[in-house]
Amino acid sequence: IVATPNRHHADLSGALLEAGVQVLVEKPIAATVADAQRMIDAAKANSRVLMVGQVERFNPAVEAVKRAVDGDDIISIQITRVGPFPPRMGEVGVVIDLAVHDIDIIRHLTGSEIVEVQPQLARTRADREDTALLQFRLANGVIAHITTNWVTPYKVRTLQVATKTKFVVADLMTRQVTEYFGQQSDGSYSTRGVMSWPNEPLKKELEAFAHAIRTGETPAVTGEDGLRNLEVALRCLGE
Structure with a gap:
């Protein structure tokens, strides 16, 4: 290793x-x-x-989301990975340290490659970028967005996937996954929890x-x- x-x-x-x-x-x-x-x-x-x-490929919440959307047409993916500045960091900014996780998740869920990149970066408290808003378009037409930073005082790790038939939300820390589906003409919808096995990634x-x-x-x-x-x-x- x-x-x-x-x-x-x-x-x-x-x-x-x-x-x-x-x-x-x-x-x-x-x-x-x-x-x-x-x-x-x-x-x-x-x-x-x-x-x-x-390692996020092996997060049971990511695996649960992949099972939930397999066979469905994905429209968009939204990932938020934010938290406080890690004192251990010395050489890279949030894109290399954090967003690489989410770039891999996007490719893993879609089975497609990222062909368009629209980044917005900022340096607010560090000598490297510590805030990034990244927008992507994949070869299969899916659009994706990553929000990542080292300026939020608490950790958030969420994954949201919209398909033509459902909306799946996952907390990558608690491993809780929820699926919203069956939206009616009055705006109501059904929800269900998606099983996320308690594996150690x-x-x-x-x-x-x-x-x-x-x-x-x-x-x-x-x-x-x-x-x-x-x-x-x-x-x-x-x-």
């Missing part, structure tokens, strides 16, 4: 892969797209597993890594996934 500052991911992961070690690298996969591609190439050349630690992530190693199957979050997420985040930063 490589969990160092981003700038070291490529060199360390590359050396491990070339030595025959299977690698789970924390998100974002690397500091640059070129570094990410170098890691992907090293994994292929040495027939090793390279998995990226996008980090444990599920490690189990998925071990499964890929044992079976030779494609890992749940591939190096290519990590590269795509990084590409979008860097586009948001104008890089």
